[in-house]
Amino acid sequence: MPSKNAITNTYDEMARDRTSAVHSLLSSCSPLRDEEAGSWFVADHETAKKALALPGLLPRDSENATADLTDAQRRRVRPLELHLGRWLAFSDRKPQRDLRQGVRRALRPGADPARLDRLHGAAHRLVPRPLEGSELVADFITPFTVEAVTDLLGAEPDSGPDLLAWGADLVAYLGLDRYREEVVERALDSLARLELHVAEWTRTARGAVPDAIRSALRHGATxxxxxAAFAQLLTGGVEPTRSALVTGAVSLTSVGHPEAFRRAPEGYVSEVLRVASPFHFAPRTAGSDLQLRGTRIPAGARVSVVLCAANHDPARFASPESIDPGRPLRDHLAFGHGRHFCAGAGFAEEMLSAGLEALMEAGLGTENIRVTPRYERTAGMTRAATLTVGHGLC
Known part of the structure; x- marks a missing residue:
């Protein structure tokens, strides 16, 4: 049996080489205690899924997240920690539970029957023609995801660039594994700007999502x-979807993949999300003593459920790096699991499907198109940086 000391500082290894980190975690005992990282790591699919469903495994805890900071640093990040503590994924307080349910209802297709048509219309309008010579992250994927999310939120179309920048700054803070002054300062400034924007947005925006949030405000939400709800929908809709679209676009250049997407678009999109796994971890805290696979995790311990490792677990997914649309739908954990399952999962799948369809109609997947992706990784996230399109065989 591999030693539980096989890994030192999993966060650093994940940022340096995600594939190597995932392999190391899946080759080690799960759950694994990493003393240097100060966390338990749950990596295999079966245990990760069970862990995410445990009522005693609580959302991200600010005290754990800031345990290594000085008192001055802790005071500096307090507004950011209070903000993140209200995110729907990180809170079980009644206002967040009510908001979570309201947002889920607002994101159902029936709440806005024209949403799919608008998504497909935006994708086909924005996709470059011809594809050759374009840089798809800047020229298509970012404009498309930002327009889709601002439309969903009922935000003003010209607010997209600001919202994108503010959301990126908050995600950069969330992904920190150690204090970085410049990241904290940008996140604080962006949070202040976002608060002013949302105060006006709640008064003027129209649509199912703003209606749901206004309803929550009338019933005790602040x-x-x-x-916080706005920020999570913004960041969850743009950053991870952008990276998943790059993964999907690259996959469509493989032989047989365009036909597989046409035959089973839902299954293909599900597999793209599994392989991409843009968010590496689901941060949790043990609310009480827990037993996972015979291992005791003490109350108060920091726990990182490693979504990208679970989604590449060969014990669950044969040939885990391969896209197989025939696998069970949503068997992956890219959206989490249990009561904190991502409220916007269905919308993210709709965006991916619309974006990949538009790219295929513009010529992606034909023999004369090749693509070259470049990713940026932090400990907590894989972010698509560029996707250049050239001419010639892949």
Whole structure:
């Protein structure tokens, strides 16, 4: 049996080489205690899924997240920690539970029957023609995801660039594994700007999502709760979807993949999300003593459920790096699992499907198109940086 000391500082290894980190985690005992990282890591699919469903495994805890900071640093990040503590994924307080349910209802297709048509219309309008010579992250994927999310939120179309920048700054803070002054300062500034924006947005925006948030405000939610819900929908809709679209676009250049997408678009999109796994971890805290696979995790311990490792577990997914649309739908954990399952999962799948369809109609997947992706990784996230399109065989 591999030693539980096989890995030192999993966060550093994940940022340096995700594939190597995933292999190391899956080759080690799960759950694994990493003393240097100060966390338990749950990596295999079966245990990760069970862990995410445990009522005693609580959302991200600010005390754990800031345990290594000085008192001055902790005071500096307190507004950011209070903000993240209100995110729908990180809170079980009643306002967040009510908001979570309201947002889920607002994101159902029936709440906005024209949403799919608008998504497909935006994708086909924005996709470059011809594809050759374009840089798809800047020229298509970012404009498309930003327009889709601002439309969903009922935000003003010209607010997209600001929202994108503010959301990126908050995600950069969330992904920190150690204090970085410049990241904290940008996140604080962006949070202040976002709060002002959302205060006006709640008064003027139209649509199923703003209606749901206004309803929550009438029933006890605060302006800070509204900002947190808005921020999570913004960041969850743009950053991970952008990276998944790059993964999907690259996959469509493989022989037989365009036909596989046409035959089973839902299955193909599900597999793209599994392989991409843009968010590496689901941060959790043990609310009480827990037993996972015979291992005791003490109350108060920091726990990182490694979504990208679970989604590449060969014990669950044969040939885990291969896209197989025939696998069971949503068997992956890219959206989490249990009560904190991503409220926007269905919308993200709709965006991916619309974006990949538009790229195929513009010529992606034909023999004369090749693509070259470049990713940026932090400990907590894989971010698509560029996707250049050239001419010639892949």
């Amino acid at each position: 302006g800070q709760d509204a900002t």
